[in-house]
Amino acid sequence: MTQRSPKLDRRARSANRSDTRSALVRCGVEMFAERGFQATGIDEVLKRVGVPKGSFYHFFPSKQAFGEAVIDSYAQYFERKLDRLLTDDSRPPLERLAAFVEEARLGMTKHQFQRGCLIGNLGQELWELNGRFRQKLEGVLLSWQHRTAACLREAAAAGELATRLNEADSEMLARFFWIGWEGAILRAKLTQNDEPLRLFADCFFKKFLR
Amino acid sequence: MTQRSPKLDRRARSANRSDTRSALVRCGVEMFAERGFQATGIDEVLKRVGVPKGSFYHFFPSKQAFGEAVIDSYAQYFERKLDRLLTDDSRPPLERLAAFVEEARLGMTKHQFQRGCLIGNLGQELWELNGRFRQKLEGVLLSWQHRTAACLREAAAAGELATRLNEADSEMLARFFWIGWEGAILRAKLTQNDEPLRLFADCFFKKFLR
Numbered sequence: 001m002t003q004r005s006p007k008l009d010r011r012a013r014s015a016n017r018s019d020t021r022s023a024l025v026r027c028g029v030e031m032f033a034e035r036g037f038q039a040t041g042i043d044e045v046l047k048r049v050g051v052p053k054g055s056f057y058h059f060f061p062s063k064q065a066f067g068e069a070v071i072d073s074y075a076q077y078f079e080r081k082l083d084r085l086l087t088d089d090s091r092p093p094l095e096r097l098a099a100f101v102e103e104a105r106l107g108m109t110k111h112q113f114q115r116g117c118l119i120g121n122l123g124q125e126l127w128e129l130n131g132r133f134r135q136k137l138e139g140v141l142l143s144w145q146h147r148t149a150a151c152l153r154e155a156a157a158a159g160e161l162a163t164r165l166n167e168a169d170s171e172m173l174a175r176f177f178w179i180g181w182e183g184a185i186l187r188a189k190l191t192q193n194d195e196p197l198r199l200f201a202d203c204f205f206k207k208f209l210r
Numbered sequence: 211m212t213q214r215s216p217k218l219d220r221r222a223r224s225a226n227r228s229d230t231r232s233a234l235v236r237c238g239v240e241m242f243a244e245r246g247f248q249a250t251g252i253d254e255v256l257k258r259v260g261v262p263k264g265s266f267y268h269f270f271p272s273k274q275a276f277g278e279a280v281i282d283s284y285a286q287y288f289e290r291k292l293d294r295l296l297t298d299d300s301r302p303p304l305e306r307l308a309a310f311v312e313e314a315r316l317g318m319t320k321h322q323f324q325r326g327c328l329i330g331n332l333g334q335e336l337w338e339l340n341g342r343f344r345q346k347l348e349g350v351l352l353s354w355q356h357r358t359a360a361c362l363r364e365a366a367a368a369g370e371l372a373t374r375l376n377e378a379d380s381e382m383l384a385r386f387f388w389i390g391w392e393g394a395i396l397r398a399k400l401t402q403n404d405e406p407l408r409l410f411a412d413c414f415f416k417k418f419l420r
Contacts, residue, residue, distance in 0.1 A: 036335070038249050116334070123400040124326070124334045125246070138400050176390075176413045179406050183393020190333040190348050196389050203386045208417050 021059045023049045028070035029077075033118040036125050037067055067122070068136065074118045075140045082144060086151040093155035094209060097148065101201040105194050108185070113192045120182040141178055149174035152209075161209055177204060231269045233259045238280035239287075243328040246335050247277055277332075278346065284328045285350045292354060296361040303365035304419060307358065311411040315404050318395070323402045330392040351388055359384035362419075371419055387414060 027049050031040040042063060046056055060066040085100045086093075108115070123137050149170040156165040165173065180200055187196035237259050241250040252273060256266055270276040295310045296303075318325070333347050359380040366375040375383065390410055397406035 039335075120396060121334060123396055124331060125249075134400055134402070141397070141400070172409065172413070175406075175409060179393045179397050179410050180386075180390035181393065182396055183389045183391065186330060186333055186392055186396065187351075187389050190344055190351070192344070196385075199382065199385060200389050203382070203418075208413075 020049070020051055020055060024051070024056060024059060024066070025069055025073045028066060029074050029118060030115075032067075032070055033074075033115040033121060036121045037063075038125055042066070064130075064133070067133065071119070071122065071133075071136055071140065075143070078140075079143060079147070082147045086147050092160060093151050093158055094160045094205070097151055097155075098201070098205070101197070104185075105197045108188055108197065109194055113188050113194075116185045116189050117182060120185055123182075124186075141182075145171065145174045145178050148177055155209070173208065176208075180204065230259070230261055230265055234261070234266060234269060234276070235279055235283045238276060239284050239328060240325070242277075242280055243284075243325040243331060246331045247273075248335055252276070274340075274343070277343065281329070281332065281343075281346055281350065285353070288350075289353060289357070292357045296357050302370060303361050303368055304370045304415070307361055307365075308411070308415070311407065314395075315407045318398055318407065319404055323399050323404075326395045326399050327392060330395055333392075334396075351392075355381065355384045355388050358387055365419070383418065386418075390414065 024045060027045050028040070031045060031048075042053075042056060045066075046053060056066075060069060081103075082100065085103065086096050088096050088099070091099065119137055119140050122133070149167070152161070152170045152173055153165055153167070155161050156163070156170070184196045184200035188194060190196075234255060237255050238250070241255060241258075252263075252266060255276075256263055266276075270279060291313070292310065295313065296306050298306050298309070301309065329347055329350050332343070359377070362371070362380045362383055363375055363377070365371050366373070366380070394406045394410035398404060400406075
């Protein structure tokens with residue numbers, strides 16, 4: 001057997017710990033998006049990831065703390081995705097928003113309409129969630145709204161919309177989009193097809209933006 | 211002690227049984243609307259209503275059967291409400307839809323934004339619900355959509371909209387409304403205020419219908 005130096009061992013252990021935490025959070029994202037927070041048991045997360053309970057509590061003092069880490073991770077992933085799509089200068093602004101809609105549609109289709117939006121799912125369960133959780137979720141939705149509003153302002157400036165939009169108008173329109181879009185995701189889980197996503201987006205683009 | 215006839219006793223027992231079933235279903239409507247299907251324990255329903263377990267299983271062979279009875283009851287209640295509001299000839303058609311929005315807004319405010327739409331809540335939990343449940347929920351939403359579409363056609367016929375609507379257009383617009391409205395209810399639970407309801411309805415009326 002070859003022996004590694006203590007330094008390499010430390011690095012390996014540290015990399016391993018970071019991998020374990022990431023794996024737990026990734027599993028949390030999947031399970032919360034499918035079934036929500038309350039119905040997700042820590043035991044099943046441990047089983048899926050293949051780590052002992054002590055390892056979980058090493059990273060997360062409570063299920064609430066785990067939930068917050070999962071929300072943060074999903075929010076970061078989603079913000080990167082929105083930034084990639086909505087600030088893509090190679091396309092006109094409205095096409096960027098349409099590209100986001102299309103990517104979301106393909107994503108839901110790929111997962112057979114079992115997975116919705118993690119933020120929407122958690123928002124739905126609020127009867128027992130505390131204010132900290134609620135503010136966190138609303139904060140995530142607001143960050144998506146601001147990014148969408150900026151894209152809509154670019155669309156207006158490029159002459160893609162019927163009217164110019166001031167900042168308040170664009171925020172209102174983007175807020176309307178996200179309110180309705182979360183409803184469309186919910187409905188697509190019910191119909192088990194992409195029709196609600198297409199219908200909502202088509203109406204939004206045709207009636208609101210042209 | 212006065213003695214009642216056996217016939218009266220039978221009637222009283224029958225009335226009592228029917229009351230117990232109604233009380234269980236009413237409690238189910240409340241609890242499902244607050245916290246959903248999975249998180250609602252039959253034990254807590256029994257405790258709230260004050261009946262023994264055997265009594266529950268006398269009426270409902272399973273939690274699924276109870277869930278279906280609760281959905282049916284809520285659907286009936288909601289259809290009566292929509293019929294009362296949306297076919298009220300004393301008001302122009304668009305005012306009727308606005309009256310529905312206002313009643314829903316007041317209802318959510320009264321319950322401090324803890325209770326959402328029972329149908330929306332249950333739809334959100336579909337990862338483990340069977341097809342029968344899913345079709346039932348979609349059927350309820352469709353019945354609301356058809357009623358709303360009829361009201362929109364009346365609005366168009368009365369010259370309240372910018373354009374005439376054929377049946378397909380009115381169904382599409384009503385479907386858009388219900389997709390987005392369920393999203394607005396979800397968001398109002400998150401913000402704990404009526405702003406998402408007002409914003410969605412205002413945009414819908416201003417941008418879509420005028």
